[in-house]
Amino acid sequence: MATPDFIHDLRTSIGHQLLWLPGVSAVVFDDAGRVLLGKRADTGGWSVIGGIPEPGEQPAETAVREVYEETAVRVVPERVVLVEAMAPVRYPNGDRCQFMDVTLRCRATGGTARVNDDESLDVGWFAVDDLPAVHDYALTRIERALQDGPTWFRGMGEDPRP
Template structure:
């Protein structure tokens, strides 16, 4: 699914101006502990399975929806790995739309489903080891990829 009616309406009013957007991203691990990344059409960098929180959705519901739409997998958000915002979470899409995300990153498990990219949105899906994270468009601290819970516990100013 592309942009929701809410965000399309907002973009019609403000064009490409910077928008503050609440979002979610998932550390979705397979049975080997590898993390799922997606690469969109016409992009060379990878990203976590992620998206905007829609009106009326909880962050966990948004994560489940985004995973289904982008991967075909039914996932369960198990805990929050971190919440990130600020200039490091700014992104300009190929169409010129500028966003600054406030992103809630969930640790997720796969419950069912068959991995298949949404060909309208994702070009490629691939699992990577936590020690071989691919080049990413969005910036997150490396600690969120650790499978060791005690390594993930940290304070960000």
């Protein structure tokens, strides 16, 4: 994900110190039950679509914006799938971040999936039983989004994988 300007501004003051950030992931399904994935330019791996909310932006608004910006697909958020504090990460430049991720299940309502910015190498629809290699992070979110169960919260004694 591209680093928003407000984060660059913060980094001028705090350097590489750990920065606690909100994140929003969108698990998008089409009418055929396929899931939308993007092949990330930064890692080269396939994943669900996500990003950092702009200051004052609601998580559902972030999901809609990020999915469109990255894939040209229009979506409607349907429900919260999970809320999880992720493990801290260190980027190659030394910046450290920890994300509080809110994952939303979304329904595609229009547009044609295509690379729509410089954050993705490829985008596509995949049958859930024929996914490309994805990190456990993405797989957990997809599996949770397929369930009708309640929102999952890390730390409440349940394994994140259903």
